[in-house]
Amino acid sequence: MTTLTQTKERFSASAGSAVASLRDGRGAFDILPTPNLEWSPEVEAATAHLYERVAKVIPPVEWPFHAPYIKAINDLKRVRDAVILAHNYQTPEIYHCVADYVGDSLQLAKLAAASPAKVIVQGGVHFMAETSKILSPEKTVLIPDLEAGCSLAASITGADIRALRREYPGVPIVAYVNTSAEVKAEVDICCTSSNALKIVESLGSDRVIMTPDRYLAENVAAQTKVKIIAWRGACEVHERFTAEELESYRADHPGVKIIAHPECPREVVEASDFAGSTAAMIDYVRTKKPARVLLVTECSMADNVAAETTGTEFIRPCNFCPHMKRITLPKILDSLVHMREEVKVDPLLAARARVSVQRMIDAG
Ligand code: 13P
Ligand code: SF4
Helix, strand or coil, X not given: CCCHHHHHHHHXXXXXXXXXXXXXXXXXXXXXXXXXXXXXXXXXXXXXXHHHHHCCCCCXXXXXXXXXXXXXHHHHHHHHCEEEEEECCCCHHHHCCCCCEEECHHHHHHHHHHCCCCEEEEECCHHHHHHHXXXXXXXXXXXXXXXXXXXXHHHCCHHHHHHHHHHCCCCCXXXXXXXXXXXXXXXXXEECCCCHHHHHHHCXXXXXXXXXXXXXXXXXXXXXXXXXXXXXXXXXXXHHCCHHHHHHHHHHCCCCEEEECCCCCHHXXXXXXXXXXXXXXXXXXXXXXXXXXXXXXXXXXXXXXXXCCCCCEEECCCECCCCHHHCCHHHHHHHHHHCCCECCXXXXXXXXXXXXXXXXXXXX
């Protein structure tokens, strides 16, 4: 068995240069040399079992470009005592080949808190990395690209929540986890797409303010007697789907099961056979095994599910999230080599935000 020290020595030796140290006030981080990224028989042998996982969705000609990064990342994770948390929208070479944990927003939040690793590399967008940091303040949380944002998180600020409180005194405010730490710190409780209805009904109020996704709010409002007051944000990926588009897919692909994410407009959800979080959508395919399916969500998810599914034909409209796609294998490797970009949340703000996230977890 290779020890951490042996793996680290192998890294240093293979690049033939000294390991530098970066001081950040809490101790020393080694900046490791960038590993050799050439395609070789050794890399091919070390990654052959991983290629089997993605062979249905990554052509053989592309593998020599991914495999050296995959091997280097998997080696370096052990050196750093790091885990990679990947959202279901990450590309297959990340999702199936370097991620330690995959899931929807709620699952990733819980996994971040439960993992014993010292370092979390977030394969996802900034609010997800912040949520990891909020739940695990003692861990080093890295995001491979600081610009990986989210149209929902960008649509609302802490000052907006304070203004809502003045406008609707006493009405509980729920924030989707797709929000900044500043927003989470101001609200009463968080929710994700998998628990939004439950959270709203758990508050015992006849009126609830849901922020920031107007469509998630409309989709919850359709299932409850609670009066929902909605912020007007939207996911730039899901709001582009239309009911007409789905009807034309149904006409072209008889028998197709259409499953949608609740960030889609109400009429899109109504035109679908099922709606749920990304994890619930994956579960639908795994358990119901439809002969034909169309996932009305970010397009990498269909690749990830198709890679591990037999007997189902995937109809694939492709709306991709430009923020999720900022996370790539070279950037993940760079994160682990340089220990960047570190996501920091002011401890007092994090403590307040943690109350809202923890209330959500406890309610679930
Ligand atoms: P879930 O994975 O929680 O369903 O969220 C989808 C999403 O858009 C995350 O950015
Ligand atoms: Fe935000 Fe939509 Fe991208 Fe998810 S898919 S990160 S909600 S913009």
